[in-house]
Amino acid sequence: xxxxxxxxxxxxxxxxxxxxxxxxxxxxxxxxxxxxxxxxxxxxxxxxxxxxxxxxxxxxxxxxxxxxxx
Numbered sequence: 001x002x003x004x005x006x007x008x009x010x011x012x013x014x015x016x017x018x019x020x021x022x023x024x025x026x027x028x029x030x031x032x033x034x035x036x037x038x039x040x041x042x043x044x045x046x047x048x049x050x051x052x053x054x055x056x057x058x059x060x061x062x063x064x065x066x067x068x069x070x
Contacts, residue, residue: 005054008043016046016062018054 006024009016019027031042047057 002050004048005051006048007046007054007058009046010041010043011039012041016058017043018051018058 004021006019006021007016008019008024008027027043031037034041046061047054049057
């Protein structure tokens with residue numbers, strides 16, 4: 001079994017982050033427990049998968065060499 005990784009974009013800053021499953025669940029739980037929901041602070045899930053797949057997708061959307069994606 002593999003540990004899933006999550007690639008998310010933070011809308012306020014536009015930064016793309018890579019999170020392990022535990023960190024992703026913590027982030028989502030924190031967003032749900034805010035008293036006033038802030039849609040600008042919610043992370044947008046781009047993809048979920050194995051680490052090498054997620055990193056390949058990140059490289060693809062950020063101008064990585066498309067021939068290296070398997």
